[in-house]
Amino acid sequence: MNDPLVRVSKAKKTFEGGLVTALDEVSLEIEAGSFVAITGPSGSGKTTLLNIVGAMDVPDSGEVFIDGELVASGKELDSIRARKIGFVFQMHNLIPVLTARQNVEIPMLPRPLTSAERRTRALQLLDEVKLEKRAESSVLGLSGGERQRVAIARALMNDPELVFCDEPTGNLDTSTGDLIHDLILELNRELGTGFILVTHDQGLASLATRILTMRDGRFEDEQAPA
Amino acid sequence: MLTYVLSQFMVRKGRTLMCLLGVAVSVAMIVSILSISRGMRNSLNSYMKESGASLVVFDRSAADLAFSKVTAEEVDKLRTITGVEEVSRANFTMIMGPRLGDNAPAGAGLGIIPVFGRFYSERMIRKYESKLIAGRLPTKRSELLIGDLAAKKLKVKVGDQFPFFREELLGIPQYEVAGIFETDLSWENLGVVAHAEVIQQKTGPDFALVFVYTAPEDTARVREEVESKMPRLIARRSSEFTDRFNEQLAYIDEFIFLLSIIAGIVGVLGVLNTMMMSVSERTRELGTLRALGWTGRRVLGVIVIEGSFISIAGGLLGIGFGYLGTELLLAFFSRGYLVASYLPQTFLHGFLLALIVGLLGSLYPAMKASALQPAEALRYE
Ligand SMILES: Nc1ncnc2c1ncn2[C@@H]1O[C@H](COP(=O)(O)OP(=O)(O)O)[C@@H](O)[C@H]1O
Ligand SMILES: [Mg+2]
Numbered sequence: 001m002n003d004p005l006v007r008v009s010k011a012k013k014t015f016e017g018g019l020v021t022a023l024d025e026v027s028l029e030i031e032a033g034s035f036v037a038i039t040g041p042s043g044s045g046k047t048t049l050l051n052i053v054g055a056m057d058v059p060d061s062g063e064v065f066i067d068g069e070l071v072a073s074g075k076e077l078d079s080i081r082a083r084k085i086g087f088v089f090q091m092h093n094l095i096p097v098l099t100a101r102q103n104v105e106i107p108m109l110p111r112p113l114t115s116a117e118r119r120t121r122a123l124q125l126l127d128e129v130k131l132e133k134r135a136e137s138s139v140l141g142l143s144g145g146e147r148q149r150v151a152i153a154r155a156l157m158n159d160p161e162l163v164f165c166d167e168p169t170g171n172l173d174t175s176t177g178d179l180i181h182d183l184i185l186e187l188n189r190e191l192g193t194g195f196i197l198v199t200h201d202q203g204l205a206s207l208a209t210r211i212l213t214m215r216d217g218r219f220e221d222e223q224a225p226a
Numbered sequence: 227m228l229t230y231v232l233s234q235f236m237v238r239k240g241r242t243l244m245c246l247l248g249v250a251v252s253v254a255m256i257v258s259i260l261s262i263s264r265g266m267r268n269s270l271n272s273y274m275k276e277s278g279a280s281l282v283v284f285d286r287s288a289a290d291l292a293f294s295k296v297t298a299e300e301v302d303k304l305r306t307i308t309g310v311e312e313v314s315r316a317n318f319t320m321i322m323g324p325r326l327g328d329n330a331p332a333g334a335g336l337g338i339i340p341v342f343g344r345f346y347s348e349r350m351i352r353k354y355e356s357k358l359i360a361g362r363l364p365t366k367r368s369e370l371l372i373g374d375l376a377a378k379k380l381k382v383k384v385g386d387q388f389p390f391f392r393e394e395l396l397g398i399p400q401y402e403v404a405g406i407f408e409t410d411l412s413w414e415n416l417g418v419v420a421h422a423e424v425i426q427q428k429t430g431p432d433f434a435l436v437f438v439y440t441a442p443e444d445t446a447r448v449r450e451e452v453e454s455k456m457p458r459l460i461a462r463r464s465s466e467f468t469d470r471f472n473e474q475l476a477y478i479d480e481f482i483f484l485l486s487i488i489a490g491i492v493g494v495l496g497v498l499n500t501m502m503m504s505v506s507e508r509t510r511e512l513g514t515l516r517a518l519g520w521t522g523r524r525v526l527g528v529i530v531i532e533g534s535f536i537s538i539a540g541g542l543l544g545i546g547f548g549y550l551g552t553e554l555l556l557a558f559f560s561r562g563y564l565v566a567s568y569l570p571q572t573f574l575h576g577f578l579l580a581l582i583v584g585l586l587g588s589l590y591p592a593m594k595a596s597a598l599q600p601a602e603a604l605r606y607e
Binding site for chain 1: 227230236511516517518520521522599600601604605
């Protein structure tokens with residue numbers, strides 16, 4: 001039996017000097033390549049959970065292991081993120097002025113690669129997200145859905161084990177959002193990359209391997225997909 | 227990486243440009259002042275060297291040659307030192323063009339004219355022999371040698387007679403232009419050589435400096451002997467005249483150093499302000515970069531590189547501005563009195579100033595940026 005990719009045990013996170021409990025002793029295991037949907041009302045701790053599982057932040061108490069590595073303060077969290085994790089945000093957070101390809105290359109800039117190698121990888125990923133034709137367009141000229149697809153390609157640039165998508169369709173209309181969801185599903189199946197997706201879309205959630213619903217910093221009973 | 231850095235300038239074109247120009251102006255000012263100070267120093271050196279004298283003797287305590295006094299007795303004593311072949315006494319005054327008064331030739335220019343007093347029988351006057359473009363060397367006290375720029379300004383030519391000094395010094399009502407010379411030094415060309423006894427009527431019996439001629443092998447010994455026999459005086463090789471005119475030059479250098487610091491502080495504040503604004507506007511973006519695996523150190527590096535880029539570009543532009551500005555100043559405002567020399571060190575000084583400004587100005591914003599918590603930065607609206 002393989003160890004799970006992510007193991008969280010009794011992670012707790014509070015803010016405002018302990019007044020706000022964003023995560024209340026949450027435990028969780030995620031297998032490599034799985035597709036986990038997280039739902040729950042605003043303020044229930046979804047983003048905080050992603051931050052902790054994604055090595056963006058450390059819990060006040062409890063433990064987080066990613067691929068066997070303990071995530072704790074004082075460790076090279078940047079490096080864990082760079083090697084294992086990708087992020088897609090609600091806002092695309094792309095860098096204006098740069099082209100789609102240049103944006104996709106950003107996570108790879110710290111690596112000792114030639115620009116040709118980076119370019120090849122970026123174009124390959126833009127192809128995956130079906131944006132190869134817009135590779136050299138400034139992101140300012142792309143639609144919301146296209147920008148989010150660039151962001152997904154960017155998240156995949158370092159070939160992560162797990163990609164965290166925090167309400168990636170929150171700013172898109174339903175039909176565009178559906179296309180993004182389809183794309184994520186497809187990438188999960190094709191590339192075997194794990195995805196953890198925060199979404200309010202019940203339809204999509206039902207396609208996931210697991211659905212977790214959060215309330216007040218805890219999971220409600222885990223539902224098996226229908 | 228470079229593409230990313232450059233993209234930041236595209237996003238904030240106006241502000242980047244303002245900051246860059248700020249640094250450029252600071253650097254231009256320093257480059258200009260340095261070039262002029264080096265130019266004046268070099269021209270003074272070559273003026274002394276052109277005298278052909280081995281040594282230049284002057285008053286040790288004088289802050290400026292204008293205040294130097296060497297007495298007639300001291301000159302006599304100089305002559306007695308073995309190895310001294312010849313001495314030439316020099317004094318100096320400046321007159322205002324308007325002193326020409328009502329008797330001035332029509333349209334004669336205004337402004338300051340340096341007047342170099344020489345004895346026409348002494349060796350120093352001979353240096354002008356090869357510089358004459360018209361006429362001959364003067365022989366009588368009522369004769370003048372005029373620089374070509376001064377001749378143009380005064381609108382006189384060889385053979386002209388005019389009341390050069392308003393006072394009828396030594397009872398000479400009219401002075402005659404014996405010759406017109408041209409040297410490489412514009413301020414010398416703007417000047418007039420008059421008989422030292424005429425200048426003495428205005429400045430008193432003392433001389434400003436004495437040119438001493440020796441055989442080359444005697445120079446060092448004569449120099450020591452002058453200074454030990456007459457501690458009040460200082461003797462310098464004419465070729466290194468200003469190198470050794472320590473006090474005054476140290477003062478100028480200190481002044482330039484101080485100006486560099488002020489220009490530097492102005493530049494640092496400009497870069498600091500620009501980069502602080504850039505970092506705070508970019509909080510989300512920096513959080514994103516961190517989420518994507520960039521280290522805090524890389525973010526620090528990027529901000530420092532951005533600040534230094536602006537500053538170095540400003541520095542290079544400033545060096546160009548400094549050069550052009552100085553040339554404009556010399557061409558239109560200095561009327562020939564200022565001289566500039568453009569030394570590689572001067573440009574290096576400007577460049578280093580810009581580099582230091584860039585590093586210092588961006589360090590604090592860069593530290594701020596790298597200390598951002600990525601999760602917090604991404605929550606930032
Ligand atoms: N950095 C922070 N500082 C203060 N409070 C925070 C911070 N991050 C999250 N919170 C609080 O923690 C709770 C959970 O937030 P979050 O994880 O963003 O919820 P969700 O993503 O489900 O909307 C909220 O009450 C939020 O205000
Ligand atoms: Mg959230």
